[in-house]
Amino acid sequence: MSYCDTCVIRNQAICSALSTEELSALNGIGRRRELEPGESLMWEGDDSLLVANVIDGVLKLSTGTEDGREQIVGVVYPSDFIGRPFGATSSQNVTALTNARVCIFSRSDFDAFASQHPALEHKLLQRTLSELDRTRRWMLLLGRKNAEEKLATFLLEMADRLGTEANGTISFDLPFSRQQVGDVLGLTIETVSRQITRLKKEGVIDLPSRRAVTILDRQSLEDRAG
Amino acid sequence: MSYCDTCVIRNQAICSALSTEELSALNGIGRRRELEPGESLMWEGDDSLLVANVIDGVLKLSTGTEDGREQIVGVVYPSDFIGRPFGATSSQNVTALTNARVCIFSRSDFDAFASQHPALEHKLLQRTLSELDRTRRWMLLLGRKNAEEKLATFLLEMADRLGTEANGTISFDLPFSRQQVGDVLGLTIETVSRQITRLKKEGVIDLPSRRAVTILDRQSLEDRAG
DNA sequence: CGCCGACTTGAAGAATTTCAAGGTGTGTGG
DNA sequence: CCACACACCTTGAAATTCTTCAAGTCGGCG
Numbered sequence: 001m002s003y004c005d006t007c008v009i010r011n012q013a014i015c016s017a018l019s020t021e022e023l024s025a026l027n028g029i030g031r032r033r034e035l036e037p038g039e040s041l042m043w044e045g046d047d048s049l050l051v052a053n054v055i056d057g058v059l060k061l062s063t064g065t066e067d068g069r070e071q072i073v074g075v076v077y078p079s080d081f082i083g084r085p086f087g088a089t090s091s092q093n094v095t096a097l098t099n100a101r102v103c104i105f106s107r108s109d110f111d112a113f114a115s116q117h118p119a120l121e122h123k124l125l126q127r128t129l130s131e132l133d134r135t136r137r138w139m140l141l142l143g144r145k146n147a148e149e150k151l152a153t154f155l156l157e158m159a160d161r162l163g164t165e166a167n168g169t170i171s172f173d174l175p176f177s178r179q180q181v182g183d184v185l186g187l188t189i190e191t192v193s194r195q196i197t198r199l200k201k202e203g204v205i206d207l208p209s210r211r212a213v214t215i216l217d218r219q220s221l222e223d224r225a226g
Numbered sequence: 227m228s229y230c231d232t233c234v235i236r237n238q239a240i241c242s243a244l245s246t247e248e249l250s251a252l253n254g255i256g257r258r259r260e261l262e263p264g265e266s267l268m269w270e271g272d273d274s275l276l277v278a279n280v281i282d283g284v285l286k287l288s289t290g291t292e293d294g295r296e297q298i299v300g301v302v303y304p305s306d307f308i309g310r311p312f313g314a315t316s317s318q319n320v321t322a323l324t325n326a327r328v329c330i331f332s333r334s335d336f337d338a339f340a341s342q343h344p345a346l347e348h349k350l351l352q353r354t355l356s357e358l359d360r361t362r363r364w365m366l367l368l369g370r371k372n373a374e375e376k377l378a379t380f381l382l383e384m385a386d387r388l389g390t391e392a393n394g395t396i397s398f399d400l401p402f403s404r405q406q407v408g409d410v411l412g413l414t415i416e417t418v419s420r421q422i423t424r425l426k427k428e429g430v431i432d433l434p435s436r437r438a439v440t441i442l443d444r445q446s447l448e449d450r451a452g
Numbered sequence: 453c454g455c456c457g458a459c460t461t462g463a464a465g466a467a468t469t470t471c472a473a474g475g476t477g478t479g480t481g482g
Numbered sequence: 483c484c485a486c487a488c489a490c491c492t493t494g495a496a497a498t499t500c501t502t503c504a505a506g507t508c509g510g511c512g
């Protein structure tokens with residue numbers, strides 16, 4: 001009996017490339033770990049000692065300057081892969097935003113296993129290529145969009161990832177604090193707050209609680225997203 | 227006699243994963259193409275019909291908004307790989323900045339070939355992972371650095387990529403116009419110009435001609451890079 | 453009830469953009 | 483060979499956006 005047998009992301013994660021026997025071999029070198037919000041799994045600049053699959057929860061990838069400015073460079077969800085295989089150092093911090101469960105492997109074990117399983121590497125390549133595309137599209141937001149466009153784009157992305165629809169509106173709970181939204185968008189917390197408040201005042205969104213968002217007028221958000 | 231036999235990037239590009247026979251098979255599905263500055267090889271949103279290796283020259287990857295704002299999301303040099311294998315659409319424009327030579331493959335041919343050559347996919351995976359790391363680090367610059375830090379970081383990167391050292395100074399020719407530097411850094415052309423002029427006035431760099439840069443005080447640039 | 457952290461709001465300040473000229477260098481045609 | 487046009491770059495001044503600094507407010511929890 002292996003963890004993988006009951007794994008909910010078994011068919012979405014890169015593991016889906018493997019046969020039952022191969023999976024059981026992979027299971028042998030992996031182990032589960034739970035993370036609490038704020039807990040980190042890797043640190044920027046550290047040796048790349050492990051890689052992992054996200055089973056449940058949301059985590060952020062971030063980098064920072066010496067003087068404490070931070071930029072969130074990626075957000076990962078269940079079935080996403082984290083860590084840097086085939087490389088000596090981690091180039092980002094990986095930190096849980098919510099309670100999270102991950103399936104971790106020592107990097108050397110994973111590298112060896114992957115090198116012998118081309119189908120797994122193929123899945124990982126596809127994932128990495130998509131992630132690179134998504135990351136590059138985000139650069140347009142960071143470099144060229146203003147605060148309103150940034151917030152609108154961000155809320156639409158969150159809605160697509162996390163939203164549930166009910167009678168024409170889309171609702172979700174943000175896995176981010178206001179400061180973290182700022183760290184994703186390259187804005188200060190105050191600018192984020194003002195833009196969100198403004199969207200609410202103008203009837204585009206509703207804010208049932210601090211972390212909850214309801215999109216009332218998706219079209220308007222799209223118009224504002226640039 | 228194949229193109230590959232005399233190819234100068236033969237041992238740096240992903241082709242280095244292949245044996246002589248495999249290389250000759252790859253050679254059979256590829257062809258050379260020359261590009262002039264400003265000429266594009268792919269367009270954002272178009273079907274992904276080809277992929278390529280850069281043999282010579284410098285090319286930019288860019289995305290834009292509908293209203294004409296542009297963001298350069300990557301710069302590629304000899305031996306780099308371009309295009310989107312295993313995906314339906316290109317998510318960036320690819321445009322030559324200098325005269326360039328590339329070795330192009332139809333995407334479907336390349337996908338089929340790669341799927342049968344795990345060592346090639348492995349190289350491509352490593353390259354893509356490094357590129358993703360580099361791209362994410364650049365996001366810190368776009369989201370959190372000010373104009374001076376952006377220019378200093380940019381000039382240091384150019385120096386590392388293109389610079390030649392001579393009695394304590396590093397010189398190179400920028401493959402970018404001022405506008406394009408702005409498109410890389412998320413700044414206007416005027417801000418770029420002012421920052422560059424300021425670095426010159428303060429004796430950190432010299433500008434022998436419009437495109438030429440000499441770094442006189444690397445340490446000062448590093449201090450300003452944040 | 454009151455404290456604390458997270459968030460909001462306001463006012464002032466700074467950085468960057470925008471708008472508008474003014475240079476500079478290169479190539480072309482007279 | 484000079485003059486001119488054109489593209490690219492620089493510079494200045496005003497406008498705008500975003501940040502910074504400084505109070506408030508809100509909601510949960512001891």
